[in-house]
Every structure is written in C-alpha cells, then in structure tokens.
Amino acid sequence: MIDDAVIDAMEVLHSCRCCLRQPPDKDLKKPYTHLGKTEIYSDILEQCFDIRLSLDNDDECGICETCVERLRDARSFKLQVQNSQAELQKRLDRVLHAMDGGPEGGSKMEEQDQPNSVPRSHGQPETEVVQQQEVIGDSVSCISESLIELKTLATCTLSKIETIEKRMALFSSNEQNNADSLCHRLPLKTLPDLEKLELEIQQSEIMKNQLINNLSLVGGNTTTTITRRILQRLFSTALALQCNWTGKNNKFSLKQLLLTEVIINAVRRNKLSENAKDIEITKALTNWFRFAKDRDGGRENRRSFNTRQRRE
Known part of the structure; x- marks a missing residue:
C-alpha cells in the first residue's frame, strides 16, 4: 500500500x-x-x-x-517603476533645459543681475517688460512645483524599490540556508526523501547548483567510478533497491527526474569526465541500481561473517 x-x-x-x-x-x-x-x-x-x-x-x-x-x-x-524613472529623467532634463534657457539662454542669463529680470530694449514699452517678467516668474514657480512633485515621486519609488530588494535578499538568504542543509541529509534513505529533494531542486536554482557542486567533489579516475561514487553519496542501499532507470517491476523510475540532470552535470564537473556522453553516464547509473541487490547481499554476508568471528 x-x-x-x-x-x-x-x-x-x-x-x-x-x-x-x-x-x-x-x-x-x-x-x-x-x-x-x-x-x-x-x-x-x-x-x-x-x-x-x-x-x-x-x-x-x-x-x-x-x-x-x-x-x-x-x-x-x-x-x-521603470516608467516612473523614465518620466523622472525626462522632467529633470526639461527643467535643466529651461534653466539653461536653451542654446542662447546661457549667455543672456549671465548678462542679467536678477534671474527674473528682462532687459529692456530701446523703445520697448514698460508694460511689455512687466508682462515678460510675469511670464518668467510663472515659469519659475511651475518649475519649482514640478521639482517638488518629482522629489516626492522619486522618494516613494525608491522606498518601494528598497522594500522589494529587502524581500528578495531575505528570499535569497533562506534559499542559501536550505541549500546548505540539503547536503547534510545525504544519503537519501526513503522514497519520500527522494521526492522531497526532487521538488526542492525544481523550485530552487540555488539548491540545484549547490547539490551539483557538492556531488562533483567525490572524485574518481573514470566516468563509471565517478558516477558510482556520486550515486553512493545520494542513495542509501535501502533506497537504491526501490529504484531503477525505467520504473520496471513496480520500482520508482529515475528517468524523468531533474535529479538525473544534476548527476550528469556533477559527473562532467570532473576534468576526467568533462567530455563524457550522456549514454555513458546513464549506463553506469543503470548498472549501479541493477546490482543494488547484490551489494546488499554482500553486506549481509560480511555482517554474518563478522558475527560468527565475534562468537568464536
């Protein structure tokens, strides 16, 4: 059941x-x-x-x-947020352009003692000068209001960005902690342990990469040896007896698991196997599970022999 x-x-x-x-x-x-x-x-x-x-x-x-x-x-x-940043830059550019007075405005501003004053040309009516001063005053007032509005918008946007960054940092920290604890649970002992690990590496790229890095350290002098040592690191003998590559004989199938991709990547991290083909690695993997019963039987024989030695 x-x-x-x-x-x-x-x-x-x-x-x-x-x-x-x-x-x-x-x-x-x-x-x-x-x-x-x-x-x-x-x-x-x-x-x-x-x-x-x-x-x-x-x-x-x-x-x-x-x-x-x-x-x-x-x-x-x-x-x-992206549109707000673009609009902020656009308004700031417009304000700077207005303050410079355009291509010819800079030299004119330098000639004036007051920022709101308008030079009066010969014969120009005084009322027209006053009107121009009022227009400039209104423009400066409008620019000031725009700057205040932009500052408020920028402050709000930055606050939201900081909140998002804090949440993402917390999420990444939790992911890393989970990845560090994952390697301490090996070898896996039961099918629920295997299914839990599969789900975790599907949901977390950090945990997947952490597992690949950990398994790639086992070493070996051939592709087959490296693959076997990685499988020994991952699976207990009891769990290996319940699994095989295809799922035949009512065993748990490994063929479609993301974990098999992790194993292949870990094997290729070793310089001796960096060019190993998938078929070579999967063949070693298949044979390791196929002979799990023999390994278990050999362990039982050694245990019985040691027990007899102690009794004698």
Whole structure:
C-alpha cells in the first residue's frame, strides 16, 4: 500500500509550481491572451524576478489563477517603476533645459543681475517688460512645483524599490540556508526523501547548483567510478533497491527526474569526465541500481561473517 507521505508528495508535485497549494489552471510554458496581450508565465517570472523554473516535464509546470494574478501585479509594478524613472529623467532634463534657457539662454542669463529680470530694449514699452517678467516668474514657480512633485515621486519609488530588494535578499538568504542543509541529509534513505529533494531542486536554482557542486567533489579516475561514487553519496542501499532507470517491476523510475540532470552535470564537473556522453553516464547509473541487490547481499554476508568471528 502506498504510504500517505508518498501520496502527499505526489500531490505536491502536481500542484501549482509557484505556491504548491492549488492545482494548476494554466501551463507555464504556453502562450495565453489577456486583454489583447500574449502572456507566457515562465517568461514573466524570469523577466520580473530572474527565476528560471525547470520545465522538462509537461505535467509538472502549471500555475494557478491566483498566482497568475499576483504575477501580473508584479509585472505591472515593475513597469510602473521603470516608467516612473523614465518620466523622472525626462522632467529633470526639461527643467535643466529651461534653466539653461536653451542654446542662447546661457549667455543672456549671465548678462542679467536678477534671474527674473528682462532687459529692456530701446523703445520697448514698460508694460511689455512687466508682462515678460510675469511670464518668467510663472515659469519659475511651475518649475519649482514640478521639482517638488518629482522629489516626492522619486522618494516613494525608491522606498518601494528598497522594500522589494529587502524581500528578495531575505528570499535569497533562506534559499542559501536550505541549500546548505540539503547536503547534510545525504544519503537519501526513503522514497519520500527522494521526492522531497526532487521538488526542492525544481523550485530552487540555488539548491540545484549547490547539490551539483557538492556531488562533483567525490572524485574518481573514470566516468563509471565517478558516477558510482556520486550515486553512493545520494542513495542509501535501502533506497537504491526501490529504484531503477525505467520504473520496471513496480520500482520508482529515475528517468524523468531533474535529479538525473544534476548527476550528469556533477559527473562532467570532473576534468576526467568533462567530455563524457550522456549514454555513458546513464549506463553506469543503470548498472549501479541493477546490482543494488547484490551489494546488499554482500553486506549481509560480511555482517554474518563478522558475527560468527565475534562468537568464536
């Protein structure tokens, strides 16, 4: 009978990839049309947060409507911040241009004792000069108001950006802590442990890379030896007896797991195997699981022999 923990883990694997609480309503990879615009949610995740999800398995890359709405809000906020920065720069450029007085305004401003004064040409009516002074005064007042408005907008925008950066930093810190603790849980002992690890590396690129780095340190002088040592680091003998490459004989299939990609990448980190082909690595992997029963039997024989030696 399937353990409840296994059932729960399988349900999580088929939940929304962004919250793991609801069944997916849409595919992360497929394009959808919303308000006349095309949306691909995996692309939006990468554009807004630089999060790249593993989307190898079509059955495990969905997103629920709640997370879709939150993702749209995040994208809208990012566009709002970008537009605000562009508008801020545009207004500042306009203010600087107005203060310089255009291409010929600089020299004229230098000739005036007062910023609001207008030189009176010969024969120009005094009322016309006053009118020009009033226009300049209104322009300066308008510029001052615009600067105050821009300062308020910039302060608000920077505050929101700082809040986002703090949240992202906290998220990255938690991701790193989880990645550090992951390696202390090896070797995996049960199928729920394996499914939990698979889910974690699917959701976190940091944890995936941390695992590859850790496994690549095991060493070895051939591709087969390196692969075997990595598998010994990952799987206990008890768990290896429950798994194989294809899932035959009611065993857990490893073929479609992201973990197999992690193993292949870790093998290739070794200089002796950096050019190893996939088929060479998977062959060593398949044989290691195929002979798990023999290794377990050999261990039992050695245990019995040691027990007899102690009794004698």
